[in-house]
């Protein structure tokens with residue numbers, strides 16, 4: 001969608017060459033990239049519009065980012081009107097929760113929000129076929145599938161980054177499969193079975209949290225945001241019975257009792273707190 005919007009804007013400016021492309025029913029990403037490249041001439045004009053700002057001159061053979069150019073020193077310019085932050089303009093990439101003491105992107109790939117998805121798969125804790133209640137609260141104890149992250153050895157929800165163009169619902173399934181069931185290493189037939197089971201359970205999820213994550217990788221200009229969904233196996237007969245196997249970024253995986261003493265990765269303890277409140281479980 002974004003590429004279509006960009007190309008449409010460029011087409012409106014240029015009027016001419018693009019018409020045939022837009023008449024075609026199927027516009028591919030590759031052809032859009034070509035369009036953008038061949039139009040990239042006015043975007044190198046000497047004086048920037050509505051200003052006296054001069055661009056750093058870029059010759060034809062240096063346009064491509066792939067061509068090394070150590071002396072490239074583009075001019076930094078944002079129009080004064082934009083600095084007043086009108087409602088239609090993007091805010092500068094500024095961490096919405098405030099300063100972090102570090103600028104740049106740190107370990108994160110994108111400026112601004114970096115989108116993740118967190119599947120919280122739960123079941124009731126049982127012993128001898130009976131649901132276990134907590135001595136103090138008298139409430140049933142929920143368990144969730146937790147992974148131990150390889151990067152920092154912290155226990156966490158088996159979440160992950162949403163790939164470009166991927167639907168969040170697909171990320172949730174993929175990450176759970178890869179990290180908690182080691183789907184990447186399974187034989188094809190087995191992987192198919194696991195996929196079907198996940199698809200069944202993940203048909204009915206409930207959103208627990210959406211928004212900013214207090215992730216240690218966050219900076220002033222790049223931060224994590226997530227959608228945390230709960231997939232609950234009420235009887236414990238489907239995923240609740242699955243053999244868990246850590247895979248990909250997970251060093252270990254287990255069913256973990258949910259209780260407030262846990263100190264999980266990033267904001268994951270907070271997500272679980274939201275979840276137990278909704279299910280009236282022990283905390």
Ligand code: RP5
Pocket residue numbers: 116117118156157158159160161213215224226249266
């Ligand atoms: C957290 O980082 C999110 O809540 C999600 O669990 C995780 C995604 O990052 P990776 O696990 O892919 O590093 O902020």
